[in-house]
Amino acid sequence: MKKFVYDFMEGSMDLKPLLGGKGANLAEMTRIGLPVPSGFTVTTEACNEYYVKNTVLWDELKQEIFQHLSYLEESSGKRFGDIHNPLLVSVRSGSVFSMPGMMDTILNLGLNDESVEGLAKVTNNERFAYDSYRRFIQMFGDVVLHIGKYKFDTVLEKRKQEKQVENDIDLTSEDLKFLTDEFKKIIEREVKHKFPQDVKQQLLMAIEAVFKSWNNPRAKVYRRINDIPDHLGTAVTIQMMVFGNMGETSGTGVAFTRNPSNGEKKLFGEFLMNAQGEDVVAGIRTPQEIQALNEKMPDAYNKFIELCELLEKHYMDMQDIEFTIERGELYILQTRNGKRTTNAAINIAVDMVDEGLISKKEAIMRVDPQQLDQLLHPTFDEEDLKNAEVITRGLPASSGASYGKIYFSPEDVVKANSSGEKAILVRHETSPEDIEGMVASVGILTARGGMTSHAAVVARGMGKCCVAGAGEVKIDEASRIFKVRDQVFHEGDYISLNGNTGDVYSGEIKTENPQLTGNFQIFMGWADQYRRLKIRTNADTPRDTKQALEFGAEGIGLCRTEHMFFDDTRIPVVRRMILSRTIEQRKKALDLLLPMQRQDFKEIFEAMGEKPVTIRLLDPPLHEFLPHEEEDIRALAKGMEISYQQIKEVVSDLKEFNPMLGHRGCRLAITYPEIYQMQVQAIIEAAVELKKEKGLEVVPEIMVPLVGELKELQYVKDIITKTVDEIIEDSGVDIKYLVGTMIEVPRAAITADEIAKDAEFFSFGTNDLTQMTYGFSRDDAGAFIKEYVDKNILEKDPFQRIDRDGVGKLMEIAVDLGKKTRADLKIGICGEHGGEPNSVEFCHMLNLDYVSCSPYRVPIARLAAAQAAINNKDKLK
């Protein structure tokens, strides 16, 4: 006969498909010798058989269950339904995959009008016994008999009103007895038979309810959406209840095997004597530090210490343990890997390697790369935070925490900053013109835009805190206020931003600066040993470059030349260039820009030493450099001695419906080759000068953006090589350089074999590639992407994590086609995804050469790359 029921002692983690996650876990803990309250599990196969048998529990199964129940009575010395020392159990569903929508836990099953008295006796606490009983009836009514919970709550509330008490805890045992009777009446009224006093019947009904919950509509929808097969079925786990409130030799507590806040190797936790877990939660009594248990119950304490070591050795990680002591007997209710701060995570990982508990490889896997962000940015003061009021939430666009006075224009921020104020820039959205205000601010809040909007991208690049797309923030620039629902904030009011969560607070919350410990450096060093991917950075300025080097960047994967154009001293020249009517006028303006760009490149090259630097030629549409407000146009006209009408005409000519898909990238060079000519000249002359002056051998990688067709690249490459050849000839200094292209237009991916004929490297621009592959504008998608994620249509915002099935497929095609044409093609990624761990792993799997990300994400990428290499088990050292 097939075995449908397993005692915890018979199982192990390997039987998860049969016992479900919970059952297997309890069996595993039992197997390694933990004093887990005993119990048994009805298998998933029993669930399937139940459906085969048209939802009837068959006799053999019932017998097997009762057999195990009697083992349980035997080992516990308690009896099911007993009036003196009743055995009570919990009943839980347990599928292989955790699945919301299925039946919740039922606690204290086995209580009836008799055994409740037993419970009162053994706990010496009548109130507790009846509270447990009325809760059990309510839960049973709800999840087994499907009686609306509110029906019970109504009666409860009524009683509280009658007794004029506010909290459940203020009800007496008389009240609870009364409620118990009332609840039983509700059940009788609703299902036309009495609440079952037969505890075995209670158990069978609960088991059936679990089986049935496998096929309730919510569970079915969840399975369909998550591709979980219907045939898996659910197991049912029945476990003995234990009580920490059976007098002064009983108690309950929670402990971490190490300090979850800083990682110190010292037991950390608290306990309460003669109490149940919920007493800790209720906060009526103050728990004691775990170490105090040693005085009260040294045996239990020592046993616990021993178990902690056992658990750390077994799970090879810091554990978060719930325990109960029932009449001197220690029970472990639950153990799991403990949550911890990043700081603690690193310290614990490094310590455990020192202790020989885990290998370096395992240590590396212990820290969530995303978490590293916490270490690199300021955080809020814990105490201040407790009293802070969240006024709204936007997108966590750039990490860190900051507080400051609000200003609505970049100019005002700059002014505030120069008079020593901390200023937060609040905008509908930012645009390149706002750069100086962004630099001068301590944080940025926008009402629109997504995770890759201008504000988000620029802030991340600067390592500056930013909350973007906070849709509830209604800005009225004219009145210099913003509203959130009914709250009004004026210019100069303080707010605080949490860039890690997107929370916006009113008032100031102090911040603490990050400190990178020695363990951090050790840990990152280990990560570097394991990764195959190189890590570069996206940096446009010498300052960014230096920051990135400190964080371990091995080169620049993306230097955006346009950001250099926005500098105060340059923008007038850039505008003059754009407003030129003839090629001669344009060249004259470009001649003025040349020495400035050359100096920029020289500084960046010098900062990077001989590490590779990829420079992207001008990308954004020209209208981004022009003002759009009437007032600003008039000012510009006056300043440049060009007629208002003329500027107005150019602005209107350059206006685009969909600038994202407009006249930008290499398309500019096809219309105005002289712009790229100037930029290439600046790049190569910078390299020539550095070679002459310092003997530095710079090999610039010149990157052409937005290529979708080989001939575009050829046209631009012709311009580049001609320009370079002339400089080399004129200067007599030979400079090696590469010409490559972004792969950011779907067509480039699809025709990568063609494009690789002339591209010496590819760099995936996954921001734009995602925009075009999905047809999502990253600036507009905020309006619906949240809904998509909420409704489970998208698992994750594809601008945050590479969409492997769509965008990733195109990347794969591009890599395959590209390498078919050019086996040694160098391939990297410089989109925002380059600093997101899951995406970094995907890049590793695609066998890219490097990922490039903003400076503050370099450590994240380093660790993610190491984890990817380990997870994908190739080229391990």
Next chain:
Amino acid sequence: MKKFVYDFMEGSMDLKPLLGGKGANLAEMTRIGLPVPSGFTVTTEACNEYYVKNTVLWDELKQEIFQHLSYLEESSGKRFGDIHNPLLVSVRSGSVFSMPGMMDTILNLGLNDESVEGLAKVTNNERFAYDSYRRFIQMFGDVVLHIGKYKFDTVLEKRKQEKQVENDIDLTSEDLKFLTDEFKKIIEREVKHKFPQDVKQQLLMAIEAVFKSWNNPRAKVYRRINDIPDHLGTAVTIQMMVFGNMGETSGTGVAFTRNPSNGEKKLFGEFLMNAQGEDVVAGIRTPQEIQALNEKMPDAYNKFIELCELLEKHYMDMQDIEFTIERGELYILQTRNGKRTTNAAINIAVDMVDEGLISKKEAIMRVDPQQLDQLLHPTFDEEDLKNAEVITRGLPASSGASYGKIYFSPEDVVKANSSGEKAILVRHETSPEDIEGMVASVGILTARGGMTSHAAVVARGMGKCCVAGAGEVKIDEASRIFKVRDQVFHEGDYISLNGNTGDVYSGEIKTENPQLTGNFQIFMGWADQYRRLKIRTNADTPRDTKQALEFGAEGIGLCRTEHMFFDDTRIPVVRRMILSRTIEQRKKALDLLLPMQRQDFKEIFEAMGEKPVTIRLLDPPLHEFLPHEEEDIRALAKGMEISYQQIKEVVSDLKEFNPMLGHRGCRLAITYPEIYQMQVQAIIEAAVELKKEKGLEVVPEIMVPLVGELKELQYVKDIITKTVDEIIEDSGVDIKYLVGTMIEVPRAAITADEIAKDAEFFSFGTNDLTQMTYGFSRDDAGAFIKEYVDKNILEKDPFQRIDRDGVGKLMEIAVDLGKKTRADLKIGICGEHGGEPNSVEFCHMLNLDYVSCSPYRVPIARLAAAQAAINNKDKLK
């Protein structure tokens, strides 16, 4: 020894790689017995050998050339360089592929100070002889010796000034003798040796010049861009000159074997006695009808008639023939398939099938499908056109010709139309709000936007003439004028538009209405026999539907529901729906729209009978339905009794940076499911009513736009099926229907296997797919696409012709993946490309089920589909 020179009599079309296009063609004509002036061709292999030998003509080659030259002297009875009856030749380059940038033709080679006298004698025309001589020297100087042409022109101009004459023709033979001497002096001065009097040297120098032109920079660039291998080389063809001006038994003329204007089977052409071709061009003497030659030279005439028949039989097509009679001897200089009007093309094709000259299959291949457009739209009166002034040129966005008074707002157009005026709507760009003005206009001119801009798409749908993206047109709406450079046009001024060419004219040019002959119907019937693709139409109204049926549509491939929303009576309700703050308000507005949409669908279904109708659910972003100008918003607020502020907020909330990639398509349904619910209800209820009332079995195909991910489609499909099921149950009438999706987002193509799990049909939206695959906004690309085509980076605007390598590759992937999941998946295309012949062929090759295009393109698609089937030789009947 290898043979490097072929007499015309030795060659044929098969030797094209050796003789080049021109040489092979002349050999072929000689082979079939035409009296072509004799000559010979130096092969492409000789050219390659010339480069192997470091660009030196070797003796064996020279001997071979002179050998053939002496054969030529023999057969012609003339001698090279002779003072009495000189042999003159033309020298031409001839590569396998026609190639701009290579050497032009040199005429009259063999003239020197002696033979010029001979030419004067035999033509009895000294002026002609010296004119030929000075032209030859100039041409030789230019193309062989690379002396700037302007140097000769300067001398010529100076002489004309001195003699106070305006035209070359007014110079006397003395003048020409003088110029001959001057030209020789220029050459001596420039190249430091005299103009070669040795005619053999002239010949060798010309041959070398042709060889060298193979490797000049322009030719090299052209080859690189067009993937023409460098090793092909060029041939050189040397042909005897003949003269039609050797007295009254000589002459020259041009003739078509049938009438190129209407196709009538009657020789059509003209000739001049004692004249050269250029005399005809100069227009000094009036040529006679070809039939008059019968009286003057019956032998030559009869011979010519005979040759015409021979040529038609050989080339199996109407021929355009150039001939010269030299002293009674008829020579054919050139014959080619004659250009003809569409009308003539169809009549000739049908006649030739009747005559047994060609098969139906061949007849179908004779008409350019694109040309059919001419037949379906008005054209300009030929006479009026001659005096018309083109003021600018835009994109030929929608076929036809029209004239009318200009107006700058839709309202003014409507007013003008109702008072009986023909009005042309002139706009920066049109938007959906302009629809009524577009309907009331006779033509549309826009300053911006491309071939698939709103104006273009809507105009084509209406079969209305439209010129789009005329960038030179600067509109000043406030002053009600537009400027083109310095010309100013005021409201009410007449202009005329040619939608086939994009030309814009000032003033009125009368138009003629199209007439479809019986042959058109016969011809299209033949096409229908051969095609495999079904042809559907894009139609949103019963009127469009009827027009398309007349043109042979077999169903509707795209019915856009949003156009129905813009109707005057509906837009207020639509706006109320959009401005709703609660779902209840929105549903109330939708309830008002329901009966209107239901009626629309009913009428369209009824017009189509039981032919398939694909209805696309709402696609555009909601802001398209709202006003954006302050004034309009205020008016709306007043009309709807909603606060100005509230509307303003919604408008600003809905504003998008890149609406193309924004909140539209099925994304709307994910946020507002009730909109699609209403539309589906309208569709199905319409079908139910028609079944009840008329017994019509409509099977609606419900199409979900902008799907990029299976779960999007699943979400929407759930809404659809639930809605339909309810109606079917309530009404008791069973309606079959299909749910499918557009494939217009690259991600949909890449994940088509997934999407086909829930899509019962695919319809390629190649407009959007092209936009996203290239990253080109169709509304903005006008600014650079022309440059792309001009610079040969794009062979063709991808919005006009499917880009097979990129967009086409994605389509192929989608078809393959889609059919892998669902073998019987129905696949069509409903983008603008569905009516473009090259794209239709591609759809045939992809084995799509149908193409769908605007009503006026249905005949084009029918013919293109037939040609595709024939070209790709499958399923021929």
